[in-house]
Amino acid sequence: MKNRLIAVLLCLALVPGSYSQGLPDLGDSASADLSPLAEQKLGMQIMRDIRWADPAYLRDAEVEDYLNRLGDRLVAAGPGAGMPFEFFGVNDPSLNAFAMPGGKIGVHTGLILAAQSESELAGVLSHEISHVTQRHIARMVGQQGRSSMLMLATLLVAVLAAKSSPNASQAAIMAGQAAGISSQLSYSRDFEHEADRLGVQNLAAAGFDVRGMASFFERLQRNSRLYENNAPAYMRTHPLTSDRISEMEDRILHLPYRQVPDSLDFQLVRAKLRVGKAASRELMDELQDAGRRDGQSVVAHYALARAYLASRRFAEAERELVALRGLKQPSAMIEGLDGELLLAKGDAAGAAKVFHDGRSRFPQSRRLLYGEAGALLDAGRTTETLNLVKTELQTTPGDALLWELRARTEAAFGHRMAQHRSLGEMYAIQGKYAASAEQLTLAQGAKDGDFFEMSAVDSRLREVRALLAEQMKERRER
Structure with a gap:
């Protein structure tokens, strides 16, 4: 379907034009409607649905790692320092980026390709980061009340259900309703001006060329005239006006000139x-x-x-x-390509060495980590694979792909309890609590673990069943 879940997610981050006059009070009213903790929880739930249910989610660790490095650099330079931001790619050719509750920021591949410099891309991210740090979503809820959030959450569930429904016409109706609501929503002028102002400040503080933000937005506005009613999504959800661009350029005139070269990773991505x-x-x-x-x-x-x-x-x-x-x-992406070629040629052992050597130079690269673990497993070096995955899971227990790799490795050893427990953890991370409980129940019945492993499975099964009960209750209430 052309209209993906992303169209609905935009609803959560956008404000109706009818509220464009004036900003709500930032005091208790907004906080009561959507507290920072509730905002984080909502963002995590939506992000989980995107990552594991939406085919538009870009499953590319290299691109996601790059977006998070770029985003973290911008966040660290502004008022969002210390906030738990997360950046991810959306496989969509349209020009768009969007902020969701809890600092989850999506970037369409079309926007990355349209950016003519890294400073231009950073300018868009800086703008979206400002929407989050200024709590525009919480302020939206303060204006519209909880009924708006419940309606949007219900619509989100409906579209997710429609995506898996065999009834194509019903799915089209659902997607059409989502697109219709999305097209009526946009950030208010005040929110946009606020995000522009702080976005320029953050961009400068992070060491980027502030002209990149204005030049990209100006080019978007100029090109949008060719689209008429089919303007790029970013133009529809972030309405650009001449006064916005003029104000942005005026601010930039008072900032020192800085010429910033693109990073190699920006070009390689x-x-x-x-x-x-x-x-x-x-x-x-x-x-x-x-x-x-x-x-x-x-x-x-x-x-x-x-x-x-x-x-x-x-x-x-x-x-x-x-x-x-x-x-x-030096680039982790070049190391990753080298290992990828060896794997394609059937040299799993050679690929494992390339990934391993690359990780010594780029220890934060998830692509190299996943590559090494997968290549070791393909090469039949199961003990090394298990040791590597276990070590990494100690610091990143929420990584579903590592749990999947561990399940495959435990299966190669014939460790049935450990295999089912690993699959149970993978499903729990994905929010599939029924499947998780099933796997943990199978782990209980395997009887090939020691006392401590059995106790851990029993404890985790109780936790997952409680999460499943809560999930079922929420679905009934909807």
Whole structure:
């Protein structure tokens, strides 16, 4: 379906135009309607639904890691320092970004590709971060009351149900209703001006070129005139006006000039998204021409290597990787591509070494971590896989992919209790408490663990059953 869950999620972060005159009081009224704790809980619930139920969610650890590095740099420079922000990608060609309760910020791939500099992308993120730090969502609830939030939450559930329904016409009706409500909502002028002002301040404080924010928004406004009623989503949900852009430019005139080069990862992320899962003949020709024009371009060699890998032209992909290594530009994304090529060629042991060596240089890279664990398992090195996954789960127990890898590894050993317990943890993280309880019940019956393992399973099963009961109660109340 064209209208995805994202259209509904936007509703939670947007304010009707009828409330554009004046801001609500920031005191007890807003806090009573949506406290910071309630905002965090709501954001976590919606994020869980996006990550595990929406096909538009971009399942790419490299892109998500990059967005979080960029976002964290902006957050640290402004009033949001210390707040639990989370940034993620949405596989959608439209130009859009959106903020949700609890600091969850989504960025469409179309927006990343449309940005002509990293400062432009950072400007959009800085704007969205300001919507969160100023608690515009809580202030929206203060204006509209709880009934609005309940309506939106109900609509969210309806669209999720429609996505899995075999009745396509009913799904279309649900999506149409969501899109209709979304099209009527937009941030108020006051909220937008406030986010612009703080966004520019944060952008400057984080060391980016503040002109990037104004130039990107001005280009969006200029291009929107060509769309008429089909303007980019960002233009519909964040209405741009000439006075907004004029005010932004006026603020920028009073700030010192700063020329900021793009990071290598920004360029590589855009190259990866552009190539996608399969490069067209036209794109391949364009990339080859770019490689011939500039044999010293890291981005050109990376993009070509990705394109050749997607086409399973392994020898040519290896040639481009050799050229990349010769340029000696450190990047976790280059290390990841190297391991990916070895895996595609069937060399799991070689890939595991590349991922492992890469992690010594880039210990925060989740893509390299997942790559090493998966390659070790493919190579039959189950003991090393289990040790690695267990170690990482001690610091990141909420990582569902690591629990899945652990379940696969425990299954290879024939450890039935540990396997089912790991699957139970994976399902619990995904909010699938019925499936989690089922797996933990199977773990109870396996009887191949020691006393301490059995006690841990019993305790966790009680917790999951309580969560399942709460989930079922919430569904009945809706």
